[in-house]
Amino acid sequence: MRKGLVFVAPLLIALGIIGLMASPCALAKAEVIKIGINAPMTGDIPKVGEGSKYAARMWLNDIEANGGLEVGGVKHPVELVIEDNESKAESAVKVNTKMITEDEVLVIVGPQSSKQAVPAGGVANNYETPMISPWSTNPDTTKDRPFVFRGCFLDPFQGPVVANFITNEFGYTKAAVLYDVASDYPKGLAEFFKQAWEKLHGKGSVVAYESFTTKDADFSSQLSKIIRSGAEVLFTPQYYNEVALIVQQAKELGWQNPIVGSDSWGSAETVELCGEACYGLFFSTHYAAAGATGKTKAFIERYKEKYGYVPDDVAALTWDSLGIVETAIQKCGKITGKVEKDRNCIRDAMAKVEQYDGITGQMTFTEEGDPIKCAVIVKISDQGEYEFYKSVCP
Amino acid sequence: MVFFFQNLVNALQWGSFYAMIALGYSMVYSILMLFNFAHGDIFMVGAYIGFGVATALVTLSASGFLALPGWMILVLTILLSMFLTSFVGMIVERVGYRPLRDAPRASAAITGLMIGIMLETGNLILLGARRVSFPPLIESVTYNVGGVFVTNKKIMIVLISLGFMLALHLFVQKTRYGMAMRAMAFDYVVVPLLGIPINTIARLTFAIGSALAAVAGILFGLAYPVLDPYMGIVFGWKAFVAAILGGRGSIMGATLAGFLMGFIEIFVAMVFPSTLRDLIAYSIILLILVFRPHGFFGEPYSARLRL
Numbered sequence: 074m075r076k077g078l079v080f081v082a083p084l085l086i087a088l089g090i091i092g093l094m095a096s097p098c099a100l101a102k103a104e105v106i107k108i109g110i111n112a113p114m115t116g117d118i119p120k121v122g123e124g125s126k127y128a129a130r131m132w133l134n135d136i137e138a139n140g141g142l143e144v145g146g147v148k149h150p151v152e153l154v155i156e157d158n159e160s161k162a163e164s165a166v167k168v169n170t171k172m173i174t175e176d177e178v179l180v181i182v183g184p185q186s187s188k189q190a191v192p193a194g195g196v197a198n199n200y201e202t203p204m205i206s207p208w209s210t211n212p213d214t215t216k217d218r219p220f221v222f223r224g225c226f227l228d229p230f231q232g233p234v235v236a237n238f239i240t241n242e243f244g245y246t247k248a249a250v251l252y253d254v255a256s257d258y259p260k261g262l263a264e265f266f267k268q269a270w271e272k273l274h275g276k277g278s279v280v281a282y283e284s285f286t287t288k289d290a291d292f293s294s295q296l297s298k299i300i301r302s303g304a305e306v307l308f309t310p311q312y313y314n315e316v317a318l319i320v321q322q323a324k325e326l327g328w329q330n331p332i333v334g335s336d337s338w339g340s341a342e343t344v345e346l347c348g349e350a351c352y353g354l355f356f357s358t359h360y361a362a363a364g365a366t367g368k369t370k371a372f373i374e375r376y377k378e379k380y381g382y383v384p385d386d387v388a389a390l391t392w393d394s395l396g397i398v399e400t401a402i403q404k405c406g407k408i409t410g411k412v413e414k415d416r417n418c419i420r421d422a423m424a425k426v427e428q429y430d431g432i433t434g435q436m437t438f439t440e441e442g443d444p445i446k447c448a449v450i451v452k453i454s455d456q457g458e459y460e461f462y463k464s465v466c467p
Numbered sequence: 468m469v470f471f472f473q474n475l476v477n478a479l480q481w482g483s484f485y486a487m488i489a490l491g492y493s494m495v496y497s498i499l500m501l502f503n504f505a506h507g508d509i510f511m512v513g514a515y516i517g518f519g520v521a522t523a524l525v526t527l528s529a530s531g532f533l534a535l536p537g538w539m540i541l542v543l544t545i546l547l548s549m550f551l552t553s554f555v556g557m558i559v560e561r562v563g564y565r566p567l568r569d570a571p572r573a574s575a576a577i578t579g580l581m582i583g584i585m586l587e588t589g590n591l592i593l594l595g596a597r598r599v600s601f602p603p604l605i606e607s608v609t610y611n612v613g614g615v616f617v618t619n620k621k622i623m624i625v626l627i628s629l630g631f632m633l634a635l636h637l638f639v640q641k642t643r644y645g646m647a648m649r650a651m652a653f654d655y656v657v658v659p660l661l662g663i664p665i666n667t668i669a670r671l672t673f674a675i676g677s678a679l680a681a682v683a684g685i686l687f688g689l690a691y692p693v694l695d696p697y698m699g700i701v702f703g704w705k706a707f708v709a710a711i712l713g714g715r716g717s718i719m720g721a722t723l724a725g726f727l728m729g730f731i732e733i734f735v736a737m738v739f740p741s742t743l744r745d746l747i748a749y750s751i752i753l754l755i756l757v758f759r760p761h762g763f764f765g766e767p768y769s770a771r772l773r774l
Contacts, residue, residue: 117695119596254742284742288701290691293477294736301470314598314693321692325609326473327616346600346693 103149104410106142106402108395109172110153111183111193116160117287118312120342121185124388125207127380129153129182132395142399145406154178158189165189169196169204177412180204180398180419185387186312186337187211187258194221201413203420205398207390210336211261215442220420222442224394224431225359226467228258231335232265234448234465235357236273239306239333242355246274249281249304251295251319253311256287262310262335280304292319296326310335317347324350331355339386344457352455359386360433361451361461369432383459386433393431400426469614474737480621480690482729483628487683488706489713489721490635491676497652497716498672501572504579505559507703508586509677512555514601514684514694515590517548521602521685537605544604545627545685549678556677557670564673565666583703590696598695601688624686631682632722635675639718644671652716712752714765723763728752 110129114122133153141148154176158165165184172178173196181197181204184190190209197204198218206214207224210231215221239245248270252263267279281302283295296319299307309319309332316338323332334356344351362373362383372392376384402408404422408415429436429444436444447466454460488510495503521544528535535543563578608619639645647668650658659665688694709728713720731751736744756762 115591115596116697119598122596284740286745288697290687290693290698291477291481291733293481294474294733295741297470297473297477298737298741314695317600317693318691325607325616325618325620327609327611342598346598348600 103141103147104408104415106144106149106151106408107176107178108151108153108398109169109176109178109181109183110155110391111158111165111168111172111181111189112155112185113160113189114155114157116158117314118160118186118340120313120340120385121208121387122157122160124341124385125183125185125391126155127376128384128388128391129155129395131376131379132392132399136399142402144403144408147408149408158184158193160186160189162189162192165193166196169193170200173197173200173202178202179408179412179415180402182207182391182394182398185209185391186256187214187261188256190214190223191257194218197221201420202416203401203423205394205423207394208336208387209258211257212443213257213261219424219442222397222423222438224390224397224436224444225336225433226446226448227443228262228265230467231357231448232262232267233269233272234450235308235333235335236266236269238355238357238450238463238465239308239331240273243306243331245305246278247280247303247305248274248278249283249299249302249307250279251281251283251285251292251299251307251309251311253287253289253315254284258337259310259312260284263308266308266310289315290318292322293326296323296328299323300326300328305330307332308334310337312337313340313343313346316343316351320347320350320354336386339451339459341382341385344453351453352457354453355462356451356453357448357465358451358459359446359449360389361449361459363454363458364461372432389433393429393433393436396431397423397426397429400429470737472615474733476615476617476621478730478733479625479726480729481733482726483625484683484687484702484725485706485709485728486632486722486725487628487679487686488702489709489725490632490718491680492707492710493713493716493718493721494648494672494676496710498648498655499564499568499651499669500655501564501575502579502707503559503564503673503676504576504703504707505563505582505586506579506676506680507699507701507706508583509552509556509559509699510680510684510687510702510706511590511694511696511699512586512684513548513552513677513681514688514698515594515599516551516555517544517681517685517688518599518601518694520544520547520551521604521688525602525604541604541685541689545682548681548685552681552684553674553678556673556680559677560669560673565669568669583700587696587700594696596696598693601692601694603692604689620689624690627682627686631679632718635679636718638675644668648672708749708752712755712762714762717762717764720762720764 112122112125136142136151141150156168158168184193185208187209190206191213194214198220203220205222210228212227250263252259270279281299281304332354336358338356339358401419401423405418434446436446438444447464450463451459452462491506524540527533563582567575610617647663709724710721713724731748735748
């Protein structure tokens, strides 16, 4: 053991010296562009993290196949710094701080859920590092933060989309809401839905407005209350793990009316956990995999071939967000290697992207850094596939 | 009235999980005077072992090698998982607690916390962060009894847990080992001097507690079929509250307190806005403790203890 060390130690030192000598040479050639991915690899919604990672890797493969990212005639190698935020707000903040101060990334893509994106966006903005959250729909993520952008529509838009859809599709007037009060995304969206619904059907038309806290597994008392309230439809903007439990328990308690969800249902795992109980239900989301055309279809097929399942909306949005980042870096025109200067340059370029034609649709950006784009209503088919049902544009 | 009974049924199911896990805490606490904070995670491990056994049996059964009906798979799953999980408990005792038996209580308490974290991350490494879906095993049938919806699973869960609680009670009251346990709970210092093998009894206590946690885990998987490595943490805390609320050394107390906690949680959410559920529920429990600081059936230390 010790003998081995005697041999290994000088070797390591030698390697280190070679590395030190080699790295300035590399720097002289072309600056490495570091992009941070802040995603939930473990914790409550690991499937979301997986989708983000896979989409980012696919994007990186394309860049590497090109020999790097071409900015102003120079091909720069790209490096991804993928870190796990454990689906916790405090970890997302830590990850952002680490990526900005230690890894010195130029741009951060993520975090995905609003619960992490809202606080982490504050860190990025304070350190003047551009950040784009592909999936966070809560308005607070980008509000008054010039350095923070997003790749998806907002909840003040999604809430009315769902409310209008239910009204037109079923003609119901009494709705119930069940949401996680301890998470920014469901809480925000539940409020926007309630506002929109009451605007359509008058005050008191949301007959039950029930909540629970993250990690709860039993929703029987909330659901019993909802059933007793005489609600005709249940809206629950939850993540896939809770969706399975809520839908199954509602059925067991005798609920027979529709349950409608939001873009957080869009994970590839929802149907796997929920099974047949979820067939026939609707939710609003960013894109529908079944029946996609053009480059969306190409993306889905490539992803499926590589990772073995149909990509969910998070993967598609991460792909688009990286596309926006790529456009911005190219528009910036020059990567100098001075981190602060490059970050500001990329931010300014990102703010100037007015239109982007992504795989999740056409996006036009507002001054806040939010895209205006269409939402899709998806129906879970009897085979458990996400079928395109309707498109709703602002 | 229908609404009340519906919630009563819901509360019975929810409370039986608290009760079963609280029993494991309570037994270890009364016999060895230590808090096994890893117990919530042993519940999680039990659920995962149950998941593994059930999935294996379902696959085996589907392949036609051993065509078993669903209820048979369930029975086998429960028995096998109890057996396997009891070893997890015994290993935890041997590795984590026995070397620290004469150490300060605080050291033993943090041992539990550390083992809990090890079990969580161990599971995370072994199976990844993906949620697993517990196989349904028996087809869910919903009965409508005068407007109250009851599933066959709910009835089964409550009956199975009550059955195991009764079995435990009989074991402790009627067998020689049970008597040894009661004696140890009576006096932790003197009784081992009288020839009762403390190591055997400690091991047995952990084995039984863990086996019960495995049953709770499997029933939990049937009722709430989404498992994740951190499912045991909050659940463990709440069951721990139930164990203390029941009073030291009381099987009856832990059972009752477990059910009571289920009832309080469900009925608070029934009457008040559900956002305030835990706040109000645990204020009530705090109030109970103010009036009965030793729990329902506990007596001040050094007085006679029941197990």
